[in-house]
Amino acid sequence: MPLHAHLTVNERGHLEIGGCDAVELARRYGTPLYVLDEDRVRSACRAYLDALARYYPKGKIVYAGKALLTTGVCRIIASEGLFLDVVSGGELYTALRAGFPPERMYFHGNNKSDAELRMGLAAGVGRIVVDSEAELERLEELAAAEDCTADILLRVTPGVEAHTHSYMQTGQLDSKFGIPLAGGLALAAARRAARSPRLRLRGYHCHIGSQILDLTAFDITVAMMMDFLADAQAATGVAAEELDLGGGLGIRYTEADVPPGPHELLRLLGDALRREAARRELPLPVLVLEPGRSIVGDAGVTLYTVGFIKRIPGLRTYVAVDGGMADNPRVALYQARYTAVVANKAAQEPVEIVSIAGKCCESGDMLVFDAPVPPLERGDVLAVLSTGAYNYSMASHYNRLPKPAMVLVSQGRHDLLVERESYEDLVRHDRLPSWLGPAAPQAAGGRGGREVPG
Numbered sequence: 001m002p003l004h005a006h007l008t009v010n011e012r013g014h015l016e017i018g019g020c021d022a023v024e025l026a027r028r029y030g031t032p033l034y035v036l037d038e039d040r041v042r043s044a045c046r047a048y049l050d051a052l053a054r055y056y057p058k059g060k061i062v063y064a065g066k067a068l069l070t071t072g073v074c075r076i077i078a079s080e081g082l083f084l085d086v087v088s089g090g091e092l093y094t095a096l097r098a099g100f101p102p103e104r105m106y107f108h109g110n111n112k113s114d115a116e117l118r119m120g121l122a123a124g125v126g127r128i129v130v131d132s133e134a135e136l137e138r139l140e141e142l143a144a145a146e147d148c149t150a151d152i153l154l155r156v157t158p159g160v161e162a163h164t165h166s167y168m169q170t171g172q173l174d175s176k177f178g179i180p181l182a183g184g185l186a187l188a189a190a191r192r193a194a195r196s197p198r199l200r201l202r203g204y205h206c207h208i209g210s211q212i213l214d215l216t217a218f219d220i221t222v223a224m225m226m227d228f229l230a231d232a233q234a235a236t237g238v239a240a241e242e243l244d245l246g247g248g249l250g251i252r253y254t255e256a257d258v259p260p261g262p263h264e265l266l267r268l269l270g271d272a273l274r275r276e277a278a279r280r281e282l283p284l285p286v287l288v289l290e291p292g293r294s295i296v297g298d299a300g301v302t303l304y305t306v307g308f309i310k311r312i313p314g315l316r317t318y319v320a321v322d323g324g325m326a327d328n329p330r331v332a333l334y335q336a337r338y339t340a341v342v343a344n345k346a347a348q349e350p351v352e353i354v355s356i357a358g359k360c361c362e363s364g365d366m367l368v369f370d371a372p373v374p375p376l377e378r379g380d381v382l383a384v385l386s387t388g389a390y391n392y393s394m395a396s397h398y399n400r401l402p403k404p405a406m407v408l409v410s411q412g413r414h415d416l417l418v419e420r421e422s423y424e425d426l427v428r429h430d431r432l433p434s435w436l437g438p439a440a441p442q443a444a445g446g447r448g449g450r451e452v453p454g
Helices: 022-029 038-055 071-079 089-097 114-123 133-145 182-194 216-236 262-280 293-299 330-334 423-427
Strands: 007-009 015-017 033-037 059-064 083-086 105-107 127-130 150-157 199-205 242-244 286-289 300-312 316-321 340-342 352-357 366-373 381-385 405-410 413-418
Touching: 015 022, 022 033, 022 300, 022 381, 022 405, 022 413, 033 038, 033 293, 038 059, 038 071, 038 262, 038 286, 038 293, 038 405, 059 293, 071 083, 071 089, 083 089, 089 105, 089 114, 105 114, 114 127, 114 133, 127 133, 133 150, 133 182, 133 199, 150 182, 182 199, 182 216, 199 216, 199 286, 216 242, 216 262, 262 286, 293 300, 330 366, 340 366
Parallel strands: 033 405, 059 083, 059 286, 083 105, 105 127, 127 150, 150 199, 199 242, 242 286, 316 352
Antiparallel strands: 007 015, 033 300, 300 316, 300 381, 340 381, 352 366, 405 413
């Protein structure tokens, strides 16, 4: 395969993922189907740890769970020795149910509820990343009420705009995230946190964006954050133990993407931190990185079944599949671009250019524009590559579509990570107010998605 070396074509001419025939996976589990290559995830985890050990051993790799989080994924991340970033009570609950050590968790979120903050305090999460002055005040009150203390990082916005889609930029001053460095706001928050009897200020966090392919912004960010660490230490008397620079490293979605790898990133960050710390006579902080997409993104493939094909002479050929924006909203949200492969004809040469359309009732429900494909027919299995991040985690029930299953593959083995939802699951939490009359008898054929054997 030209895009990802870990994907292969077997002797039957079918796409293979983790040693498993993609066509057989589609037949066994139905489509749409998320497929996650366990070995690819583990390899990405190890690449970060190897790069950290080589270029800046004083650090932590914290997997950003928002990219993809299930109990099974938590088990993989824990076994590889990474920490975990959670951003909601639901993500925290998932991690705890998986047995992930709470002391290795970083709890993010720009609007954590009281219940979520109490949950984090009760669980004993390793760090609570405080996103605003108001949250700082509220966390202090809750810690006092619970008679406990909390280790925190302050999230600041450095004013760096990464070269990525505007919806994925988070480090600029005009952002819903973090406390601005400008105007002394972050410094004031640091003073308050440092003198709190209930909060232990361990350091500072920032995040400049996602799907970053140019590392220049990271170099600039290190200089700005080290300036702030020097100012904060002078103002509070507390040296920052940790500097969390977030995540954001991009991956290959198409042949045009040329992302740097963990070794390139850690080499740059290690050099920059040592240089900037020496310039300001600061102790070297523990470097914290929070990769998500670059851990699971290209480990994921989504399989679909081709339905109707609509040809508009001289204009476009639409190939409709049995999923779409409900299982992958990124094209509609970010104009994201993907690569598609016909899994059952992976060895055949492309003969035409088509556009892959989803089945949702929206004109914007498209998955891939201008995909080169071999001759297509109804029933073919289409694979969309690099869908491990922000697909399952952003899936919806739009048009009352059940969420797909997810399968883990490794060295020819396959098993479920997430079961396919049924139609009954869709109405499980619906309620009929008494004045609307009694419930109707259960409808037949309540399974969602394609009917597949056992």
